[in-house]
């Protein structure tokens with residue numbers, strides 16, 4: 655195995671001050687689902703990790719390992735069976751504007767224009783009209799959609815819709831951006847463009863991002879730190895720091911460190927599949 659495998663990242667102990675230092679702290683979280691017949695299924699088992707402020711964290715793992723479940727818990731759309739999640743030191747106990755979400759499926763309001771979609775949350779918060787206009791213009795520019803502000807979602811491509819979703823989430827100035835396979839439904843060319851656009855927008859906003867994918871290339875290209883999950887039960891198997899220089903272009907996939915890291919993660923995922931069979 656390559657250089658990465660020889661020096662895996664060792665997870666530091668959760669510090670007493672972790673709520674302050676980490677933007678996201680997942681503390682001993684388990685999640686069990688109950689079937690209608692009363693059988694329980696452990697989707698997540700004692701998951702603990704932290705994401706420092708302004709980091710780009712990527713969660714990668716096989717299908718069914720609980721990636722989406724973890725993101726939904728962080729969004730407050732579901733509750734852990736055990737353990738706690740903290741965002742900016744505050745315990746998550748329901749959905750909140752401090753967490754922006756971008757999903758794989760297109761979640762724009764179809765009856766609203768691009769501009770109206772982006773300003774939706776800002777209006778609900780009662781911001782003054784001129785402030786809303788300034789924020790919306792800024793994010794339309796960030797995602798390259800200034801010319802499409804008055805279009806409706808059905809007039810846009812999948813990639814453009816996801817750009818609106820990113821702009822809408824960031825316009826609300828969340829503490830953390832949660833992204834669940836946001837480019838999973840896009841063709842490979844558009845996906846590569848969207849990865850570059852996201853890196854650029856993130857570089858400007860410097861938000862903390864938690865991004866779920868099962869695409870290893872996407873994970874390494876985007877991440878500061880990769881959390882590799884295993885399945886049955888869902889758990890964190892290893893945490894890897896990506897030290898590739900930024901800004902990262904598509905050529906990064908040919909760098910030895912990239913290839914070595916990819917091989918290592920593939921090995922972890924294969925081990926996991928071997929454990930299942």
Ligand SMILES: Nc1ncnc2c1ncn2[C@@H]1O[C@H](COP(=O)(O)OP(=O)(O)OP(=O)(O)O)[C@@H](O)[C@H]1O
Pocket residue numbers: 687688695697715716717718719720721722723724868888
């Ligand atoms: N509401 C539910 N009731 C029962 N089981 C569920 C429920 N939601 C998810 N699960 C199960 O929990 C496990 C984790 O699901 P989850 O969707 O979080 O995984 P994932 O890693 O995001 O998978 P994928 O990559 O395929 O989207 C899976 O085995 C799934 O079948």
